[in-house]
Amino acid sequence: MARHLYDFICPHCCADFEELVGPDDKSVICPECGKDAERQLCAPTVDWRPFVFSLRSNNEAAIDKWDRKRKKKLEVEHRKLRDHGTYE
Numbered sequence: 001m002a003r004h005l006y007d008f009i010c011p012h013c014c015a016d017f018e019e020l021v022g023p024d025d026k027s028v029i030c031p032e033c034g035k036d037a038e039r040q041l042c043a044p045t046v047d048w049r050p051f052v053f054s055l056r057s058n059n060e061a062a063i064d065k066w067d068r069k070r071k072k073k074l075e076v077e078h079r080k081l082r083d084h085g086t087y088e
């Protein structure tokens with residue numbers, strides 16, 4: 001079965017990480033707190049991946065900076081989602 005890199009967000013500690021999982025794996029164990037983290041089903045992060053992968057090979061510092069910014073943004077979005085009760 002093909003495995004893909006998915007974004008996960010932990011609803012317990014707001015950790016944001018990527019995991020290589022099969023298409024039926026909807027949740028994994030959060031590396032931060034050890035509880036179940038959910039696969040991100042909303043799509044705003046889809047388009048950045050090719051961009052990141054192309055950067056990853058040649059400019060670590062820029063990626064780090066950009067990645068931190070992205071994480072902050074995702075955290076905010078995650079909080080918004082949670083506040084609006086759209087997580088199942």
Ligand SMILES: [Zn+2]
Binds near residue numbers: 011014031034035037
């Ligand atoms: Zn967690």
